[in-house]
Amino acid sequence: MENFAHVDELNLVLQLIESGEKEKLMELLRERLIECGWRDEMRALCRAYAKKKGRNNVTVDDLVHVITPKGREKSCISVTSNFAISTSASSVPDSVKAELLLRIQSFLKSVPLDAL
Amino acid sequence: MIESLSRSSILIPRMSALNDGSSPPQSPVTIEQRASRCFDDLFESIIVDMASECHRIARLGLDRNLEEEEEELRLSAQARMENLGSSSEYNSKNVADIFGQTHPAIPSETFDCMNCGRPVTAGRFAPHLEKCMGKGRKARPKITRSTTIARNRHARGSPVTVFAPYSTTPNNNIIPDDTPRTGGEELANYTFEKP
Numbered sequence: 001m002e003n004f005a006h007v008d009e010l011n012l013v014l015q016l017i018e019s020g021e022k023e024k025l026m027e028l029l030r031e032r033l034i035e036c037g038w039r040d041e042m043r044a045l046c047r048a049y050a051k052k053k054g055r056n057n058v059t060v061d062d063l064v065h066v067i068t069p070k071g072r073e074k075s076c077i078s079v080t081s082n083f084a085i086s087t088s089a090s091s092v093p094d095s096v097k098a099e100l101l102l103r104i105q106s107f108l109k110s111v112p113l114d115a116l
Numbered sequence: 117m118i119e120s121l122s123r124s125s126i127l128i129p130r131m132s133a134l135n136d137g138s139s140p141p142q143s144p145v146t147i148e149q150r151a152s153r154c155f156d157d158l159f160e161s162i163i164v165d166m167a168s169e170c171h172r173i174a175r176l177g178l179d180r181n182l183e184e185e186e187e188e189l190r191l192s193a194q195a196r197m198e199n200l201g202s203s204s205e206y207n208s209k210n211v212a213d214i215f216g217q218t219h220p221a222i223p224s225e226t227f228d229c230m231n232c233g234r235p236v237t238a239g240r241f242a243p244h245l246e247k248c249m250g251k252g253r254k255a256r257p258k259i260t261r262s263t264t265i266a267r268n269r270h271a272r273g274s275p276v277t278v279f280a281p282y283s284t285t286p287n288n289n290i291i292p293d294d295t296p297r298t299g300g301e302e303l304a305n306y307t308f309e310k311p
Contacts, residue, residue: 022158029158039166046170047179058174063167092159100158104151 021107025100032096042067 033039049066050058069091091097173179199211212218222239229236231248 025154026158026161030162033162042166043170046167046174050170050174050179055174055177058171060164060168060171063170064163067163067167097155100155101148101151104154105147108147108150108154
């Protein structure tokens, strides 16, 4: 089917291009998150969570849920304790998100369309 | 493979746009959607990184040390605030410190002055030194010829014979240099030992 042919091309191209640009975007996002203090907030949340739950009882999965912003949690909210809900992570600051989105969009636009 | 399938749902609206053979601009919704998904992917990777890092720190107990220090600082600040509430002077002198020791206001331990060799009480050491070393206060040690010579030697760097009068009169203005003159009577038995 044509759809999938295009998809395969797209996939390939995206992977090739993103292998360069994706790294840059990751770095940029990491840097912005550090700058705006999001990273420190999350570390504090994790620390508090680990303290409450017991240092050795914490799993990576727990911490992922602690950090993941509320809007993205689907059905797993009720599973975590009340503590986790009340201190659930704030989402990324809007300015950071906007900057990244803009950058991604401009990158997507700049990709030569016949390659896709 | 799942990724490619999910991307296909975004590509479907574009199919019609490719028919004229040129490179049409992608519809803005699509780009925004794709950008948003891209961002979400990036963000999720970063979240997982952070979570695993925090997990590692929690498991290895690396963060605990910092945390305990912070707590201790907070508690000590609290304790200090509480102390200020009551009479601070009383409390600062008679309250037990962190080792459980209480200290009297004036220390009463006795030791020997390293300057003159006399036994002296710790609480009186500072005034003693003022007199003993002859600086700062009116009370000055009684001088002997040997002390004068020794002091002048120390001050001028060469042995000098000084005709310092050995007297107990309070005539302090004769000698212009810093040779100390005689002071109170209680210091009659001083001998100055050059270190």
